[in-house]
Amino acid sequence: MKHLIFHAFIAITFYSYAQCVQSCGKRQIKTRNLITNSLDAQPGDFPWHVAILQRVPVKQYICGGTLVGQSIIITSAHCVSIPGHRQAKPIEDLVVQVGKHLLNAPASASEPEYSLSSIIVHQASNEEQTDHDIALMITEEPVRYGKFVQPACLPTFSLIRDNLVGTIVGWGFTEHDSISNVLRAANVPIVTKDVCIRSNLEAFARSVTDEMFCAGYRNGTNACNGDSGGGLFRNVQGRWYLVGIISFSVTKQMNENLCSSTDYTALVNVAKYKGWIKENSDSNLDLSCPETKSAASTTTKKQYFVHNNKEVTFLEAWRLCQNTGHQLATITSEEDSQLIAHAISKSGNKKGPWYTAGTDLGNEGQFVWISTNKPVGYQTGYLNFRPDQPNDAWGNEDCLEIGRWGGVEWNDIPCDWKQRYICESVI
Known part of the structure; x- marks a missing residue:
């Protein structure tokens, strides 16, 4: 079987648990529309995208994630697990940076860094079989929202439809086979599981589970190394929803350390995990909006x-x-x-x-x-x-x-x- 490069997607249809319904998924600055091919994002385009960094042995970027509440970040399980094990890495080994645009820029007041209080890896995750590639990261202190830091919405129903276009975001490898310093984004179509599997039976037949879906073009516009844990998003009536978490793609035949630009990317379907997310994040979420609490009786x-x-x-x-x-x-x-x-x-x-x-x-x-x-x-x-x-x-x-x-x-x-x-x- 071909080696797979992890870089996860999770599709979705959720309760907007971690934030007021009125406030999630909204950009705070005016931005231009994205085009189909990958391009540099502007600061504030995706204020929910998070950089996950490991502290040891050297502090460096490892994966992306998505802020969905003031203390909740969703990412892929393989990003935050000890290799070869199902258990999470020690919380002191990882930090997250929010509001980030240039990956190599140091943390600042507008791009603060947060330590973690816990990491919750799905109990049935299996690195070898790509199953349940989802995890939650809980920050030690509440994340401060601002112009460049906002939560994405979690859908309450599935937003996955064949040929519908979603937007992938990350600092992953570019066409130059190196990590991008600038946050990049691309619009990619969602494809049916059948189309995905038939495109590469060896890679996808046993790896794309019922909790996953596929997306991308086969022309070089796709997720790649370094995009793991980041999201695939859809804009529904002015709000951005986290539909998928980038999980894995196929490796190049000539270099197993690089992703193939002619294969689809596999994603975990977030809608399949709304119960698990709610169960593992309820204590960290305020479901009530301050402006509507007094109106609850009506x-x-x-x-x-x-x-x-x-x-x-x-x-x-x-x-x-x-x-x-x-x-x-x-x-x-x-x-x-x-x-x-x-x-x-x-x-x-x-x-x-x-x-x-x-x-x-x-x-x-x-x-x-x-x-x-x-x-x-x-x-x-x-x-x-x-x-x-x-x-x-x-x-x-x-x-x-x-x-x-x-x-x-x-x-x-x-x-x-x-x-x-x-x-x-x-x-």
């Missing part, structure tokens, strides 16, 4: 009603919900998905599909909730489409349903199909 609650007794068109379902004093169901968060799944499990018929309130009638490709007239994903960024959806396969698939293949993932269908529906009330 938080709205939803109740869903599954109607299995009649099959109707989308517009008929909309009217029938209104006739009962309710509205056709909207789904704007992971909590909503859990509530609607619970309502389905308690109904007389647990087998879908059912209409929800999503439609792009009159505005192709721009789905809104007809019940509230707000764009799907508005404010929260929450989407839960099936991986190959929406696809408008019939040319007139303008309404959203859930449950066709079990679960509560969304897909688009023609609005004149007759089927059951789900209403909601908002308390």
Whole structure:
């Protein structure tokens, strides 16, 4: 089997645990848009990217990481583990620097250095088999936010879709086969697991697990040595979400110490680890936003009603919900998905599909909730489409349903199909 170069990705769909929903994933300075090929980032482009340095035997950069809260950094397990073991390196051996742009510049007031209070490596990580390549680093003191230091968002649902473009960030090897001093970024497409494996059976068939995905071009624009632990991000409605953590790529045939520029990069799917992250970081996170704590008592609650007794068109379902004093169901968060799944499990018929309130009638490709007239994903960024959806396969698939293949993932269908529906009330 070919040697693999670790440099991790973790994909995602999470709770924004470590920071207020209002504050994560936002740049604090105006920056230019990125292009497809790798280029130098500007200071403040990615204020959540972190440099991990080892102190011994010589202080030097080893990996990247992503700040997701005032004391929480997510990286790959192999970056912070003792080689050949599953256990974390001693905390005194590592430090992190935040707000950093030039790798070789010394720590400063705008690029401070933090010691660690703990390192949490996933208990099932396996360096030889690339499994569960994820770890958390907890800083000894809370990180101070500023113009060049901000947390990224953790998604509450999967943001991985074939051919969607994400942005990778790091100080990894450039085309000159050396670590970059300037933080660099590149836009790369996400590819299906099947495409990834078929591109290099020897390298990926046994290494890309169900908790991983692949991304990149095969033309030299990709993650490489030194990018390990850094993130793949997507901008969803103005907020940057950590979708993946760079895990590994294939080595060059002529030099096993360098990555291959003609192979994809493998990433760990962050969405698969949201429970683990929450379990291991709850005590270090403040879920409440200061400006909203006093309003907690006014938080709205939803109740869903599954109607299995009649099959109707989308517009008929909309009217029938209104006739009962309710509205056709909207789904704007992971909590909503859990509530609607619970309502389905308690109904007389647990087998879908059912209409929800999503439609792009009159505005192709721009789905809104007809019940509230707000764009799907508005404010929260929450989407839960099936991986190959929406696809408008019939040319007139303008309404959203859930449950066709079990679960509560969304897909688009023609609005004149007759089927059951789900209403909601908002308390």
